[in-house]
Amino acid sequence: MSDVVIRRAIEADVSDMNSIYNHYIVDSHVSFDVDAWSVDKRLDWFRSRVAGGYPVLVACDRDEIIGVSWAGPWQLKRAYRSSVETTVVLAPGSVGGGVGTQLYSALLDALRSEGFHRAYAIIALPNDPSIVLHENLGYREIGVLDEAGFKDGRYRSTMLMELALD
Ligand SMILES: CC(C)(COP(=O)(O)OP(=O)(O)OC[C@H]1O[C@@H](n2cnc3c(N)ncnc32)[C@H](O)[C@@H]1OP(=O)(O)O)[C@@H](O)C(=O)NCCC(=O)NCCS
DSSP states (O other): OTTEEEEEOOGGGHHHHHHHHHHHHHHOSSSSOOSOOOHHHHHHHHHHHHHTTOOEEEEEETTEEEEEEEEEESOSSGGGGGEEEEEEEEOGGGTTSSHHHHHHHHHHHHHHHTTOOEEEEEEESSOHHHHHHHHHTTOEEEEEEEEEEEETTEEEEEEEEEEEOO
């Protein structure tokens, strides 16, 4: 972990970021997306995040991208503009070593410095490492949406967590 660098993502990172997140779309319940994204779709998404003023960060171990974290709109109605939804995923071989805490802390620092007021995370259950990560960084549980999604042949519940950023 000592060699890990956290920085803003650039367009050249999008393919690696997409591969990491697609793993969780295709091989886990963690993302409620169902179909893998193409690189072009992820690039359009990345450009809209940057244009919208939302931070997208990557964790790099030497030249390899091993994690990505981003914020996006919590809801599209304009009064929600002060709130964001936050996400963090690591490459499967990089979990459990503290990079998630390092990367997500940097995202929250960026959100604070950019003046956002509230951050929300939606965690597909079960996901104890993610719940502990969010609690450690100050998020609190708002509630559980019972069987809000259907993936991999069964209904899945999600936990909504909230962080006061300022
Ligand atoms: C969730 C994730 C980002 C956390 O990053 P990480 O680097 O693995 O986590 P860290 O090593 O920083 O540990 C975070 C905390 O979780 C705890 N933790 C790890 N595994 C755990 C488990 N199975 N049960 C309970 N707590 C656990 C750690 O002990 C640590 O808490 P501590 O600092 O109080 O000891 C990472 O595991 C990941 O990418 N998982 C798959 C994708 C995912 O679920 N993303 C979140 C979507 S909501």
